[in-house]
Amino acid sequence: MEQAIYQELPAERMEEIEGLFAEIRKEFKGRADELIPMLQRVQRALGFLPEQALLEIARLTRLSAARVFGTATFYAQFRFQPVGKNIIRVCRGTACHVKGSNRILETIEEHLQVTPGQITPDGLFTIETVACFGSCALAPIMVVNDSVYGSLNRSRALKLLDEIRVREEGLFK
Amino acid sequence: MDFTLIKERAEKNWKALENLRQPLIQIGMGTCGKAAGADEVYAAAKQTLKQMNLLGRILQVGCIGTCYLEPIMAVRKPGGPFIYYGNLTAKRAEDILLSYLRDGDPKPEWAVCFTGEGPVDGIPRFEDLPMIKPQVRIALRNCGIIDPENIEHYIARGGYSGLMRALQMNPEEVVQEIKDSGLRGRGGAGFPTGMKWEFARKAPGQTKYIICNADEGDPGAFMDRSLLEGDPHSVLEGMLIGAYAIGCNEGYIYIRAEYPLAIKRLETALKQMREYGLLGRNILGSGFGFEIHIKEGAGAFVCGEETALMASIAGGRGMPLSRPPFPANKGLWGNPTNINNVETLGNVSAILAQGAKWFAGFGTEKSKGTKTFALAGKVERTGLIEVPMGIRLKEIIHEIGGGVAKGKKVKAVQTGGPSGGCIPADLFDLPVDYESLTAAGSIMGSGGMVVMDEETCMVDIPRYFLSFTADESCGKCIPCRLGTRQMLDILNDICGGKGTIEDLEILKDVSETVQKGSLCGLGQTAPNPVQTTLRYFHSEYEAHILGKKCEAGVCKPLFHYEIDPETCNGCGVCSKKCSVGAVTGEKKKSHSIEPDRCTKCGACYEACKFHAVHIC
Numbered sequence A: 001m002e003q004a005i006y007q008e009l010p011a012e013r014m015e016e017i018e019g020l021f022a023e024i025r026k027e028f029k030g031r032a033d034e035l036i037p038m039l040q041r042v043q044r045a046l047g048f049l050p051e052q053a054l055l056e057i058a059r060l061t062r063l064s065a066a067r068v069f070g071t072a073t074f075y076a077q078f079r080f081q082p083v084g085k086n087i088i089r090v091c092r093g094t095a096c097h098v099k100g101s102n103r104i105l106e107t108i109e110e111h112l113q114v115t116p117g118q119i120t121p122d123g124l125f126t127i128e129t130v131a132c133f134g135s136c137a138l139a140p141i142m143v144v145n146d147s148v149y150g151s152l153n154r155s156r157a158l159k160l161l162d163e164i165r166v167r168e169e170g171l172f173k
Numbered sequence B: 001m002d003f004t005l006i007k008e009r010a011e012k013n014w015k016a017l018e019n020l021r022q023p024l025i026q027i028g029m030g031t032c033g034k035a036a037g038a039d040e041v042y043a044a045a046k047q048t049l050k051q052m053n054l055l056g057r058i059l060q061v062g063c064i065g066t067c068y069l070e071p072i073m074a075v076r077k078p079g080g081p082f083i084y085y086g087n088l089t090a091k092r093a094e095d096i097l098l099s100y101l102r103d104g105d106p107k108p109e110w111a112v113c114f115t116g117e118g119p120v121d122g123i124p125r126f127e128d129l130p131m132i133k134p135q136v137r138i139a140l141r142n143c144g145i146i147d148p149e150n151i152e153h154y155i156a157r158g159g160y161s162g163l164m165r166a167l168q169m170n171p172e173e174v175v176q177e178i179k180d181s182g183l184r185g186r187g188g189a190g191f192p193t194g195m196k197w198e199f200a201r202k203a204p205g206q207t208k209y210i211i212c213n214a215d216e217g218d219p220g221a222f223m224d225r226s227l228l229e230g231d232p233h234s235v236l237e238g239m240l241i242g243a244y245a246i247g248c249n250e251g252y253i254y255i256r257a258e259y260p261l262a263i264k265r266l267e268t269a270l271k272q273m274r275e276y277g278l279l280g281r282n283i284l285g286s287g288f289g290f291e292i293h294i295k296e297g298a299g300a301f302v303c304g305e306e307t308a309l310m311a312s313i314a315g316g317r318g319m320p321l322s323r324p325p326f327p328a329n330k331g332l333w334g335n336p337t338n339i340n341n342v343e344t345l346g347n348v349s350a351i352l353a354q355g356a357k358w359f360a361g362f363g364t365e366k367s368k369g370t371k372t373f374a375l376a377g378k379v380e381r382t383g384l385i386e387v388p389m390g391i392r393l394k395e396i397i398h399e400i401g402g403g404v405a406k407g408k409k410v411k412a413v414q415t416g417g418p419s420g421g422c423i424p425a426d427l428f429d430l431p432v433d434y435e436s437l438t439a440a441g442s443i444m445g446s447g448g449m450v451v452m453d454e455e456t457c458m459v460d461i462p463r464y465f466l467s468f469t470a471d472e473s474c475g476k477c478i479p480c481r482l483g484t485r486q487m488l489d490i491l492n493d494i495c496g497g498k499g500t501i502e503d504l505e506i507l508k509d510v511s512e513t514v515q516k517g518s519l520c521g522l523g524q525t526a527p528n529p530v531q532t533t534l535r536y537f538h539s540e541y542e543a544h545i546l547g548k549k550c551e552a553g554v555c556k557p558l559f560h561y562e563i564d565p566e567t568c569n570g571c572g573v574c575s576k577k578c579s580v581g582a583v584t585g586e587k588k589k590s591h592s593i594e595p596d597r598c599t600k601c602g603a604c605y606e607a608c609k610f611h612a613v614h615i616c
């Protein structure tokens, strides 16, 4: 079965969305030019854009749902599926490409058994690609959550992933 | 507040810093520095000062440009020069501080260079480094030298005096000054900035806008990020000057969301400008008022294009419009709008402070001033550089960049990103100016410069760019939407070993159609990577199609790895690195690769210290 493009936030997280929109109503006036900042605000809080949030934004801005969904899907930044606890972003910019970033990406894909945009079954990782982080002098670049790592090679990339796994599993115990 | 008073105070504080009676440490904390581990170095420096019971100050500065040496720390003893150290670890930073500040030994063997009073035994002067010598810093004048979060540093080094001068001139005179300087847009197209301002100034309308384009969508470029992170006020001052010249009171900075540090630095800078009366209704009592808003992009390359950018600010899909009408007449919300690139504005503030004549003294007849480049790829010294226009490519690649890694051959340099082209090594005599690069089939672009060596495949490169442009095409016009896809399909075939020689004709034909028929600059320039490689590297296309060979070892179906039995000494590293068990052999005996198992991941090739693994 093909996966739906949009997903709803599960019922147990509904409170989160209500709290978030209470804040959004205070922070924004509901003008059309606030649409993208609003989408960014929701994604920053929830990690992705659930269907209910997109519809709520349409109501707030009085834009059609088609306009809101159309704008959101136009931009690469927005996600419509939940993400893993850790977001691994591999740069696919020119400098990184020339320095072999595709090999790093392949190695990570193989190691985690997911492709960009997907989440690992244990929910620990999502991998994504990015056009360029602007740290090309230190190519190849990978960003783990908010930390940027430069001059990577395959084994350092895998080591970074393993360190996270160890840390996370330690937390669970 | 009066600007003379502000300036006096800033200068006094700057002098106090220069005459500081304690050690002063500068650490490059731009994104590059942080990526290389500057945070750990910062923590170590702080801890070491404490451990020695020294008061000392640590300053976080922007990028000085020698990114390949990150993390970088500069140390100054009271009254002494700054000594720079590179490629630091926390431990090395601690050792240096203990040795220099406690024992008086600056450890020349670890130092890179010094600035200020010299000479220092065994350490070269910063300006004499081969990477720095050919450079001229105008846009980057303060990067790596001041604390970008301290407006007084900027003011003490001459900041906002250009604005003060402008406010005493007529707006028309300011426009004329920029025209006289010969400044051309640094965002790619190279349109004369003064002329553009004049259009917007003369356009009828009450409400006008100025926009700073900080989208920097070209993958492989980071000049604008570094400038915004290292010296945000130089850009903001340029924006104010532009606004005054055009006659507008509201401006936007459109910046990509991938640059969180630059956004933070801009926010801090705007707050400080407000505190100092440099933003708001009545700037320094001149009667001129101006407000700036920050808009974060959301990851669409086409939004760097002017009309798409404005559609995005207005909250919609970033789809370009055909022109005329030009933004100067009908831009943001239908009002006259002027859009300038970050670096253009960074130059504007310098021109107003130092005069058009001074600026026009740099560069060539038609390309005045300097250009920053993000030098990356297969060069030894990667980093952010600023060179006078007219410098030859070979000076940039060989002198500044130090050439490619030992034993490798440089093949080409790519300028202008997805809109630019690949210039082969035998044309490196070419001067860097707008016209020469265009004549060679590439463009100046915004400043991405990626060096390629023999392990870069010149069919894979256009394929890489086309997969980018096909992905980023907004889909509005057919030549771009379908043409980029068509070119990509053909290139995929060729790289996959399924290309035919007729494909090259079709490729050429489609590329011309896309170039001529597309609505905006994205489509019009997307064929450049294809056309330049067809022009300069035709033999590589033929080798892929007729010989079924990718000599660079990039296109997987067109090469394989072999171990040379003569060179292999059986150390076994390759077989350990192989994750699929394709490399076999007894210890101390030469190894071999099983072609059926090998996934051509290249791990053995990279791991072999004896270069016994060959691309065949």
Ligand SMILES: Cc1cc2nc3c(=O)[nH]c(=O)nc-3n(C[C@H](O)[C@H](O)[C@H](O)COP(=O)(O)O)c2cc1C
Pocket: B184, B185, B186, B187, B188, B189, B190, B191, B193, B213, B214, B215, B216, B217, B218, B301, B302, B303, B304, B305, B306, B339, B340, B341, B342, B344, B345, B446, B520, B521, B522
């Ligand atoms: C597809 C596309 C992407 C662009 N991206 C950028 C960009 O990231 N930054 C930039 O300054 N200009 C970019 N430009 C050029 C701008 O449209 C515009 O010409 C420039 O910002 C004008 O400023 P300038 O005259 O100061 O160079 C792009 C153009 C196109 C067609």
Ligand code: FES
Pocket: A091, A092, A093, A094, A095, A096, A097, A131, A132, A133, A134, A135, A136, A139, A140, A141, B219, B220, B221
């Ligand atoms: S190309 Fe990877 S950071 Fe720019």
